[in-house]
Amino acid sequence: MVVDVSYISKETSDHLEDVMLGAPSVTGIVAVQGAFAEHAAMLDRLGVPWKLLRNGEDFDDSIARVILPGGESTTQGKLLHQTGLYEPIAAHIAAGRPVFGTCAGMILLARELEDDPTVHFGAMDVTVRRNAYGRQLGSFSADADIDFSVDVADGDLGEEVTGDAAEADYVACEVNPRIDDYPVVFIRGPLVSNVGEEANVAAMVNGQVVAVRQGNLIATAFHPELTDDTRIHEFFLSL
Amino acid sequence: MAFAERNELNKNLAQMLKGGVIMDVTTPEQARIAQDAGACAVMALERIPADIRAAGGVSRMSDPAMIRGIQEAVSIPVMAKVRIGHMAEARILQAIEIDYIDESEVLSPADDVYHIDKRQFDVPFVCGAKNLGEALRRIEEGASMIRTKGEPGTGDVIQAVRHMRTMNRQIRELASLRDDEVYEAAKQLAVPYELAMYVHENRRLPVVNFAAGGVATPADAALMMELGAEGVFVGSGIFKSGDPAKRAAAIVQATANWQDSDLLARLSENLGEAMVGINEDEIETIMAARGE
Numbered sequence: 001m002v003v004d005v006s007y008i009s010k011e012t013s014d015h016l017e018d019v020m021l022g023a024p025s026v027t028g029i030v031a032v033q034g035a036f037a038e039h040a041a042m043l044d045r046l047g048v049p050w051k052l053l054r055n056g057e058d059f060d061d062s063i064a065r066v067i068l069p070g071g072e073s074t075t076q077g078k079l080l081h082q083t084g085l086y087e088p089i090a091a092h093i094a095a096g097r098p099v100f101g102t103c104a105g106m107i108l109l110a111r112e113l114e115d116d117p118t119v120h121f122g123a124m125d126v127t128v129r130r131n132a133y134g135r136q137l138g139s140f141s142a143d144a145d146i147d148f149s150v151d152v153a154d155g156d157l158g159e160e161v162t163g164d165a166a167e168a169d170y171v172a173c174e175v176n177p178r179i180d181d182y183p184v185v186f187i188r189g190p191l192v193s194n195v196g197e198e199a200n201v202a203a204m205v206n207g208q209v210v211a212v213r214q215g216n217l218i219a220t221a222f223h224p225e226l227t228d229d230t231r232i233h234e235f236f237l238s239l
Numbered sequence: 240m241a242f243a244e245r246n247e248l249n250k251n252l253a254q255m256l257k258g259g260v261i262m263d264v265t266t267p268e269q270a271r272i273a274q275d276a277g278a279c280a281v282m283a284l285e286r287i288p289a290d291i292r293a294a295g296g297v298s299r300m301s302d303p304a305m306i307r308g309i310q311e312a313v314s315i316p317v318m319a320k321v322r323i324g325h326m327a328e329a330r331i332l333q334a335i336e337i338d339y340i341d342e343s344e345v346l347s348p349a350d351d352v353y354h355i356d357k358r359q360f361d362v363p364f365v366c367g368a369k370n371l372g373e374a375l376r377r378i379e380e381g382a383s384m385i386r387t388k389g390e391p392g393t394g395d396v397i398q399a400v401r402h403m404r405t406m407n408r409q410i411r412e413l414a415s416l417r418d419d420e421v422y423e424a425a426k427q428l429a430v431p432y433e434l435a436m437y438v439h440e441n442r443r444l445p446v447v448n449f450a451a452g453g454v455a456t457p458a459d460a461a462l463m464m465e466l467g468a469e470g471v472f473v474g475s476g477i478f479k480s481g482d483p484a485k486r487a488a489a490i491v492q493a494t495a496n497w498q499d500s501d502l503l504a505r506l507s508e509n510l511g512e513a514m515v516g517i518n519e520d521e522i523e524t525i526m527a528a529r530g531e
Contacts, residue, residue: 001250005443008467032258033257034255034259070255072255078491079277083492130314135310137336
């Protein structure tokens with residue numbers, strides 16, 4: 001489904017100036033290339049403030065969390081540097097703040113890419129294989145069960161969360177981190193070929209890891225923004 | 240997989256290309272330059288439109304071996320062109336797993352009546368359109384992305400502007416009608432009622448719409464984005480210019496940040512020679528008139 005026409009020219013959610021005071025509360029959506037408007041439409045469905053991040057100056061004190069949308073990762077990687085967005089986002093990640101990467105966004109967050117020496121943010125302890133299902137003829141959709149509740153080293157999919165830090169994190173979650181039967185859409189999608197100790201598997205499709213969590217960073221190889229199911233965005237907003 | 244499901248995935252790929260620049264390339268080396276400059280996809284073809292125009296004669300689908308060479312050279316999506324109505328060429332491109340087929344007026348048409356029945360294919364198609372009627376007819380045939388035709392190989396943006404303005408004006412007109420007037424509008428446009436109703440209700444095409452045909456400078460790209468394009472195709476404009484790598488990168492940035500005038504000023508500096516260009520009243524072949 002194509003995004004509503006209003007998003008072709010919309011730069012922020014409505015009434016953004018009313019929420020800019022006080023603690024950072026705005027979701028910044030990186031808007032250098034790709035399906036950023038689709039994420040904006042998703043956040044409007046949830047009624048939360050957002051603004052597009054087109055250059056470094058857009059990244060102000062109001063930004064509480066960041067979405068890295070789908071698109072072409074090579075294009076986005078170059079434009080992040082040219083627009084001055086790379087540094088503030090890297091600092092945001094280093095400060096432990098929430099980031100959600102979808103498809104190209106997962107590639108930008110990965111510590112390592114297969115067959116490509118390029119590293120963008122290098123924040124998540126995973127190795128990502130780009131175009132893992134081949135060309136466009138390999139694109140597909142399916143349903144998957146997703147579980148973002150595990151956030152401790154060596155945790156397995158579905159394992160009960162233990163440890164004080166994880167407990168606190170779990171309790172802080174008002175939203176259910178377990179999301180069943182989620183429609184997953186892969187468009188020339190990547191997959192996670194290796195999960196390091198710091199990252200945790202959140203979802204698998206056809207025996208392959210397609211969603212991961214590492215603290216306040218979450219990444220999916222598929223495109224929640226192309227569906228009308230808001231559950232993953234709701235979980236991200238709870239981080 | 241059913242057409243509806245495949246078509247949705249194909250429309251989704253176009254959504255991922257939004258805000259980006261798709262560049263014509265003729266060699267793996269050019270494809271790498273385009274990718275390094277930040278192109279979101281490349282269009283593989285043997286001759287760019289300006290050379291097709293200069294050479295005359297019949298121009299056809301490119302050699303699949305040449306297209307494969309470009310597929311191997313880059314990780315971004317690779318598109319290629321077939322002649323209007325030439326389903327056999329399209330099947331060949333599907334067989335080599337092209338990411339998008341451009342059923343293009345730049346090549347010599349193979350059929351002066353019928354377009355390809357694109358619903359019979361799994362790979363996505365992008366088609367050119369000068370107005371809303373053409374766009375919706377191509378979508379009904381199964382196209383999952385639309386671009387303006389513009390006038391390829393000229394470096395003259397006037398026709399791309401005309402087609403984008405026409406399409407968006409017609410969309411606004413259709414949206415402003417009473418519901419019971421849409422039947423007649425669909426008849427006038429020669430399009431299916433359901434698609435006319437979609438545009439009436441949603442004030443946009445049901446697929447992504449890029450600009451193409453005559454874009455040669457960062458300012459041209461910014462102009463098309465301001466007029467409502469969701470991304471830009473650049474054909475001859477890059478590799479017919481003096482410094483392709485620099486111009487390609489500048490057009491990519493201009494497309495991403497088209498509202499930033501200070502940036503556009505910097506991007507437009509010292510780009511070297513732009514492609515020479517031909518005015519629309521100096522050309523003999525009007526490619527945009529092919530396939531309505």
